[in-house]
Amino acid sequence: MLSKGDEYPLHQTPEPMAVSGGNRNFYDRYFFNGYSADGSIFFAAALGVYPQLDIMDAAFCVSIGGKQHNLRASKRMGSERLDLNVGPITIEIVEPLQVIRLIINDEVNGTASEASCPIKADISFTARHAPIEEPRFIRREGPRLIMDYTRLTQNGGWSGNIEVEGETITLSPETHRGTRDRSWGIRPVGAPESQPPPAGALPQFWWLWTPLNFDHHACFFHSNDDGKGIAWNRRGVVDAIAGERQEFDPHSIDLSYHSGTRRIKQLDMQTADGTLSVTPRTGDATRTFYMSGLGYMHPVWGHGIDHGPLETGYDVIDLDNVPDNDMLYIHIQALGDAVLTSGKERHEGIGVVEQLFVGPHQTSGLTDLLHPHE
Helix, strand or coil, rough: CCHHHHHHHHHHHCHHHHHHCCCCCEEEEEEEEEEEEEEEEEEEEEEEEECCCCCEEEEEEEEECCCEEEEEEEEECCCCCCEEECCCCCEEECCCCCCCEEEEECCEEECCCCCCCCCCEEEEEEEECCEEEEEEEEECCEEEEEEEEEEEEEEEEEEEEEEHHHHHHEECCCEEEEEEEEEECCCCCCCCCCCCCCCCCCCCCEEEEEEEEECCCEEEEEEECCCCCCCECCCCCCCCECEEEEEEECCEEEEECCCCCEEEEEEEEECCCEEEEEEEECCCHHHEEHHHCCCCCCCCCCCCCHHHCECCCCCCCECCCCCCHHHHHCCEEEEEEEEEEECEEEEEEEEEEEEEEECEHHHHHHCCCCCCCC
């Protein structure tokens, strides 16, 4: 089971790199997003490696002109974890933790494909600050381990070109910023478990993730809460790009929802020496990105699903006609306007408010599985 990865001094166990422990749900994943300040374009990409399933999948999505274009691909990877190419989608690590390149074209493994790719891109992400390590995520359902993973988050700027339906958009780091993350470990992937945890508990997952870009700062806050509204995983960081990094852990979050939905209307909290206020643009449907485009919660293109040796898919979401409380569209990233205060200084920025709210969250008034906020 030797692979290209065995040439590098990265082994953590006596096993070849093709082997990742004994848990079938081990994964290793890249995620990216990018946007213009006016929200006229929002794009996102992901690539997942599932060594025990021998599957690699990827997606690239562009939201523009009232439509979200979703390109997806999956392959059987033959244990080669370093070939970061899935059909028309390729990731190139130019400089680790600093510069990553995304290429979307008609080529498959360097050879022109017979099928025309509806989206094309050659874009690079350049980090604005050192990555932020999130606390290790460990969650069990009874005795069963459901999650055990680590993630880093990093804000940056984009350069290059994206082509959608014949229109070319040129990106520059000053006008097109975004975020990337890397995560690896264990979480549910591939086909459903043959024997799920015993029934009786209402599914519950309350996930808030807010990476924000300011001219001279990068800010990040996330929270995983249980059904009572108590955080089981949370971290906040304000990173002065030319200065020091400050941690914060607010005892409470002041948030409100749009009536009749599970979409956040306003978010406020205390930082180490000031305040953070975020207003998602969820009032405008065209400023909402649906994570199902990247496979999250998707019944066909879920992460780690076997589609054969190589398969691609493409569809378009009409952003003016999306049901808010449908499970397929419950997981979103919404562009948001942010204000960060520190002493007498006030900074205005932009970023995303990722929201996945399933099941109850007592402190904010959510009940049942998908019951909207009154």
